[in-house]
Amino acid sequence: MAYIKLKDIAKKANVSINTVSRALNNKSDIGDDTKIRIRRIADEMGYILNASASRLRSKENRMIGVIITHIDNAFYARILQGINDAISEKEYTMLALSSGENLEKEKSLLKTLVSNRVAGTIIVPSQDMINSLDYDNIGVPHITIVRKGNKNTRSYFISDSFQSGIKAAEYFIQQGCSHSAYIGFNLPVSCNRDRVNGFIKGLRDAEVILKENRIIHCDATPQAAYNAATEFLKNDKQIDSLFVYNDSMALGVIRAAHDLKIRIPEDIRILGHDDVAESRYYIPSLSTIRVPKYRLGYDSASELMALINDNKAPEKYVSYLPELIIRES
Amino acid sequence: MAYIKLKDIAKKANVSINTVSRALNNKSDIGDDTKIRIRRIADEMGYILNASASRLRSKENRMIGVIITHIDNAFYARILQGINDAISEKEYTMLALSSGENLEKEKSLLKTLVSNRVAGTIIVPSQDMINSLDYDNIGVPHITIVRKGNKNTRSYFISDSFQSGIKAAEYFIQQGCSHSAYIGFNLPVSCNRDRVNGFIKGLRDAEVILKENRIIHCDATPQAAYNAATEFLKNDKQIDSLFVYNDSMALGVIRAAHDLKIRIPEDIRILGHDDVAESRYYIPSLSTIRVPKYRLGYDSASELMALINDNKAPEKYVSYLPELIIRES
DNA sequence: GGACCAGGATCTGACGTCTTA
DNA sequence: GTAAGACGTCAGATCCTGGTC
Structure with a gap:
């Protein structure tokens, strides 16, 4: 036809x-x-x-590219929503791809985006602590989100993970906990590192030492967290507080404690991160650290729109302050 | 540059x-x-x-369009994963858009896809019971998933929701429940209708009548389900079993029962639908009806690839048989 | 009557790639 | 291996037409 x-x-x-x-x-x-x-x-x-013909001739492309690490992740899904809303207003469309936290894949996705001559990109750099992709070199306005990235980027929008760690520590201390642990993400990403470091710092400020063997890392799935927590809690009976990398993992941890007949919060307090929509319905409802996901997406996309329309827009580094949400866990 | x-x-x-x-x-x-x-x-x-130039000249576009209703939904996210894996093998890219269950929006997204001359589309028709969009007319191979759609479509891949209803009923009957209710999705979609009808049929086969006022509909969020269930359970004390449209809503329902001090499963059994990854970690872990989400996505995308390469590929209607997963709820 | 003007439509060519000869 | 042209759209320049001074 x-x-x-x-x-x-x-x-x-x-x-x-x-x-x-x-x-x-x-x-x-x-x-x-x-x-x-x-x-x-x-x-x-x-x-x-025919959009191809139009773009070829006019050089205008009302499409932006977004690279996240996983689509099937409530945290990123919410960010995407924010991005999408921000660009829809200006009649842009979003081409969202997911890297699976794989550097090679991310590189090839980036190529796909540039090949399509998208007007700009928003990227969650996979494994940003060892990621050496040069986003500045792709010839398209770009913004890094969630993680800082290694290379200098034009602008980034992140949640201050160091502060998350501090707040988690302060909360545990305030609750009278003295044996904390951390279950994190086992890939070299800055947000995990910052969270650990903030947590260590916060505890130390209260003269509590977070021992090496109380910092565990595993895949960012409820399954992996369940296994890791089960193993860990079986061996370390003193633990009275657990800070977990994200809510989805925290769900697995809650379940692990439950299966081990460890009471929450009487025996152990569990603190998640992100404040995903479901977490308030968990039993016990999950105490967590809220990240303004939607806003982060919306704001970064708005900034990208500005970058696109005015190539001289100033660099912008935004770091949101996370918020402690105390619930039942 | x-x-x-x-x-x-x-x-x-x-x-x-x-x-x-x-x-x-x-x-x-x-x-x-x-x-x-x-x-x-x-x-x-x-x-x-330059992909635009290449496509303009060669008329070849290794990109397919996907329209789902909500990105921030674990069910669709998993389907997308399946689609993406299937097409990645053939070096296709997926342009995924979400309609928000809005007919006008869906229409305009479809236009965006055709404008980009995607090689084919996979669509979750929003509100398919009143959706009159003529997908056959867009001049691109297309496949409908999850919901049948109103118009004749070339092919569709769905989970048999009528069977879901039947199985839910059989399960409740077998557990000795005699006062069941259904909490569904308040939009005109075939999968909800079929689920209700199957449920009614299954109960009737066991000589149990599902009364009108025990069929409730609300938004497909844990929040809405929590509210609806709270209201409902407060008034109807006889209820001993609740079939819920999806797992995310079921989470809200579990929490509602918990807050009302109704014990699960002693006082009431709760059955979800979809078997989302998290549901096995809920407390109590959620009994549910499993839909082969990944496979549905993967298979439908494979069929689309076939349609694209051989325009005469036969119509294909696939309906997966859902599977009852019994857990603690 | 000629010069000037503005709005409205046309003509020509180019975008970057790939097909055909 | 080359040369020429086409894909569909749009930018830029050009050309009308009729009205004014």
Whole structure:
């Protein structure tokens, strides 16, 4: 099946191709009557713009690329929502891809985006502590989110993970806990490192030492966290507080404690991170550290829009302050 | 900044533009030595194909469009994963958009996809019981998933929701429950309707009548389900079993029962739907009806690939049999 | 009557790649 | 291996037409 093109409309309307183009693009210097007439004809014929041709000629592409690490992750899903809302307002479309935390894959996705000449990109750099991709070199405005990245980036939007760690520590101390542990993500990402470091610092400020063997790392799934926590809690009976990398893992940890007949919060306090929508419905409902996910997505996309429209927009580094949410755990 | 183009490479390599194109596309009738030389030069110069130009000329587009209703939904996220894996093998990319269950939005997204001349589309039709979009008319191979859709579609891949209802009923009956209720999704979608009907049928086969006022509908969020369930359980003390539209809503329902001091499963059994990854970690872990989400995504995408490569591929209607997963709830 | 003008439409060519000869 | 042209759209320049001073 062949698509209708400007030429077909031009023939039917008895005008030049260019006139049709101007009419459909709402350009000036075209009579209202002809414009309306042409638009009606185009509609009737079921015309749908060939975006490739349009982009090739005009060099304009109202599409941005987004690379996250995992689609099936409530945290990123919420960020995507924010991004999407911000760009929809300006009639942009989002091409979202996921790297699976794989550097090679991320590189190839980036190539796909540039190949499509997207107007800009928003990237969660996979394994950012060892990621040496040079985003500055891709020739497209870009913003890094969630993680800082290794290379200098034009702008980034992150949640202050060091502060998360501090707040977690302060909370545990305040609750009278003296034997804390951390279950984190086993890949070299700055947000995990910062969270650990903040946690250590916060505890030390209260003269509590977080021992090496109370810092555990595993995959960022409830399954892995369940296994890790089970193993750990079986061996270390003193533990009275656990800070977990994210809510999804915390769910696994809660379940592990439950299965070991360890009471929450009487025997052990559990603190998650991110404040995913479901966490308030868990039993016990999950105390956590809230990250403004939607806002982070929305703001970063807005900034990207600014970068796109004004290539000289200043660099912008935004770090949101996370918020402690105390619930039942 | 200007991108490198074939012309630039041709100049540097002292060959014609066409030769460069053939070299990069791995065409025959080009010497191995020149091919390698050209590819090296292209690499050094940092050449990245202009996909728009390529598509315009070749009419080939290794991109498929996917329209789901909500990105921030574990069920769809898992399906997307399946789709993505299936098409990645063939080096296709997925442009995933979400309609928010809004018909107008879906229409406009469809237009975006066609405008980009995607090779094919996979669609979750929003509100399919009143959706009159004519997918056959978009001039692109398409497959409907999750919901049947109103219009005749070339192919669809769904989970048999009627059977889900039947199985839910059989399970409750077998457990000796005699006062069941259903909490569903308040939009006109076939999977909800079929689930209710199957549930009614299954109960009736055991001579149990599901009364009208024990069928409730609300938004598909834990929040809405929590509210609806709280209200409902407060008034109808006889209820001993609740079938819920999906796991995410079931989480809200579990919490509602918990807050009302209704014991699960002693006082009431709760059965979810979908078997989302988290549900086995809930407390109590959620009994549910498993839908082969990943497989549904993978298979439908594979079929789409077949449709794309052979426009005469036969219509295919696949309906997966859901599986009852009994856990603690 | 000629010069000037503005709005409205047309003509030509180019975007970067790939197909055909 | 080359050369020429086409894919569909749009930017830029050009050309009308009729009205004014």
